Amino acid sequence: MRRVAILAALIALSAATPVLAQNAGQIARVRGGASCSGCNLFQAELTGLEARGLNLSGSRLRQADLSLVVMNRTNFSHADLRDVNAYGGVFSSSRFGGANLTNASFVGTYLEGSDFSGATLTGANFSGAQLSRATGLRQSQLNQACGDAATELPAGLSLPAC
Template sequence: MLAAFALVGAAALAPLRPAMAADCGATAAPGLDWSDCSKRNIMIPGSELEGAKLYSTDFAVTDLSNSNLKSADLEKATLVRASLAGARADKANFSKVEAYRSNFAGISAEGANFANAELQRANFGDAKLTGANFEKAELGRADFDKAVLTGVRFSLANLSRADLSQATFGGPLVFDHAFMYLTRIEGLDLSAAQGLEQAQIDLACGDANTKLPAGLKAPAGWPCPPDDRDN
């Protein structure tokens, strides 16, 4: 009897295992589970990964260009120097990813979540990011050349030296408490932007064509010298 109770007690203390473990050897397919798997430095462009579970997956230096990542969960995934160029990732979860120098050029990530992501020097050229959330993201030197940023939230994000100057948007951007040291906003119409304060504008790089919300004014230091913008 005591032995039986001991077995029951040991079972109760044993860690619970997920009902289904990740299948790291599976071929890319919608809804698969590659959580915590290593898919590092491989070529898998055009993969069908819609709704896939990619939590903490290592995709460093991997080619995922033109892949379908709609509604995929990539929270805490490693995407350092990975290519997601041309991928479809609407409503995907990129929160807390590590994606230094990653290529998101031409990605469609409307409604995607990039909160708390590490995106320093990431390339978002021509990306469609309507409604995306970059709250608390690290975006130092990120490039948004010709990206569509309608309704994007940059609350508490680090936009130090990021380039928004050639971005387009048809609705307000949210900048409350964003760090905008030398953020390039030349030529942008930010008159409807939300959360912008004079202290942020004083740090940023605008020009005579930058339109600001009512009550804010261009600092005497605009435009920034070329060496400040490019270094």
């Protein structure tokens, strides 16, 4: 009986502890304009941030709010950007190679010169986004995403409608 009580207590304790919760210190560093490769920025509120040339490669930005940011020349290579909201953001010449952008919202974003080589775009919304000079995009990637008539893509590529 005692073993059952101990086991129940351990299960309750592990359920109450968030497994991969955000790291407030790392989020504060990024808000201050510092690079943070491999950081846990889960659900970070970065709305309106102006920080160019950051290295956020391999970072976990899942469900982060990147609305209206200016993050030109930022390295998001191999980052977890699932479910991010990047409405109206500016990411010119940024690197998204190997990043997971599943269900991300890039509505109205400026992504000219950005590299998407090997990025996962399943469910990503690029409505109204400017991607005409983006590199590394393949039709097979874009077939998994969506956009609208205002989305600007490199010549020869298309997006399904959202």
